[in-house]
Amino acid sequence: MMVESASETIRSAPSGQNGVGSLSAQADGGGGAGTAGTAPAAGRDASGREAASGGADSNGEMSPAELLHFQQQQALQVARQFLLQQASSLNSPGNNDSKQSASAVQVPVSVAMMSQQMLTPQQMQQILSPPQLQALLQQQQALMLQQLQEYYKKQQEQLHLQLLTQQQAGKQQPKEALGNKQLAFQQQLLQMQQLQQQHLLNLQRQGLVSLQPSQASGPLQALPQAAVCPTDLPQLWKGEGAPGQPAEDSGRQEGLDLASTAVTATSFASPPKVSPPLSHHPLPNGQPTVLTSRRDSSSHEETPSSHPLYGHGECKWPGCETLCEDLGQFIKHLNTEHALDDRSTAQCRVQMQVVQQLEIQLAKESERLQAMMAHLHMRPSEPKPFSQPVTVSADPFPDGLVHPPTSAAAPVTPLRPPGLGSASLHSGGPARRRSNDKFCSPISSELAQNHEFYKNADVRPPFTYASLIRQAILETPDRQLTLNEIYNWFTRMFAYFRRNTATWKNAVRHNLSLHKCFVRVENVKGAVWTVDEREYQKRRPPKMTGSPTLVKNMISGLSYGALNASYQAALAESSFPLLSNPGMLNPGSASSLLPLSQEDLGVPGEPLPSNGSSSPPRLSPPQYSHQIQVKEEPAEAEEDRRPGPPLGAPNPSTVGPPEDRDLEEDLGGEDMS
DNA sequence: TTTTCCCTAAACATAG
């Protein structure tokens, strides 16, 4: 009886905009028990009024002020009772099911906020090992338990004090005094909110390793006080919710608003529809809209006909979900309900604190991430250790660093395919890689490093078909392959091409025919395809001044400091093929650059994986072929045309067609120029 | 906005 009455009283509070509402707000705020204030429905209002009137009747004749005071006292008592209960439940979780009507008032507030925070960065699950996750989880739980205990203890004391003072001076107090008390309560509420935000943030961190709210039973069940599982919240609140509440409202609100309304809504004597500082609509990623609403607004509410605080037909003001049919109505609502006043200011302040906390949290998490990455040697900004023939360019995982794919035996979607920058990871999309691919051609080293990954993971390699074909051809001792052998190389090297057979073969043929860098040579056993390196490099004339990407890569390559002046000069002079080869820029290979002829001859001293990871026994032809080019083009031509017509006879003269093509393109490549 | 590159699809031709 007591509980019901009080809770109904609180519910009725929001219906009163100012005077009465403010009083109820005190009660609500003090106890944090006014959760029911969501009160979307008139029915609930009505019931609240009934309860209030019932209380008045039971007391016989009461003045309005007395009635309000009585209601307030009731609410405070309920709140106090609730807090006691919660405090006890901290030590013995799971025994408050029977008292949900009261406990649900407050607990879900934090729980709801928690649960909404749970989803956020699931990546941590992929990063951390299960033991780490477990340890982190336990740590967070212990921290939260401690905070909750402190929090409820503090709130209980405050409420008790408030109750005593009110009982003493309540009846004679004029309305001004009530207003002062209201301010005091609001301050308390602010404190509460801050505490809740702390809980939220702690849980947010916990959410890093937890599951989605819908699945969050695991982590949340472990929460000491929260004995109420988030998944139970809707039913819980519905059970307690107003019977007369429209179905759509109940469905929309899912009871969460009930939970979270407690603090802000009633405490600020907000309109009936006020709801928690946190929005009820979790985003797909699990973040509450309120926390991201401002940012979201830039993304999906940027249209001129929208407003950052207006979305999905309702007001996004924290704690307000007033339905507005259109923007005009919303603007009107905004100007009337959220004008510049104490309440709005307070809410704004709270929101600022939320944002501030989140920013702090973000900073912490970022720092942690950096530390983790540093620990895992994933130092993007750190200069790569030289002797890395690999990616001079934008490879996010420089050599020697951890390559997720390599370690990821998981054929599933990797965290990030190697060599695939921040760009598209969509396995279904085209494997394009403009700057890296052609200019720097880290393909050989990258393939060497991530050979196993590509072999097992159904991930499309981030290289163009041309690059792959070239790589396939150059990997062979005699630099020539039949079409079928190229096919086999694709399927052997990449799981992706084993599965997706529909289009890529056609694409391979198309590329072979289209690009002049691929030279078809008639062989005794048929036609084989070779690579005209010079032509391949010509596809985009790599001029130092012409290609920003190239220049950048050059700079980054030079930053390793291993390039000597002469080599740099050589680079500058031989403006083309060399530049496109990361291995050439690689300091570690710089020493081996000059003895080009050796590598050209196929000396297995391939500069490839300095980390010695999964380097295939085969050489990485592209590199020496480049080197050959750099040094002297004739040698390169000799090299590339070795597989020429007379089969295995690396005689340049025997290479008829390629030479012709080259001559043609020297005049101006039609394809790639 | 335009250009360029790449991918994809398709049609067609040729040879075995």
Added chain:
DNA sequence: GCTATGTTTAGGGAAA
């Protein structure tokens, strides 16, 4: 006729 191979064209997406 079928298949594999090779050539060519066209259109769309994405990046520069």
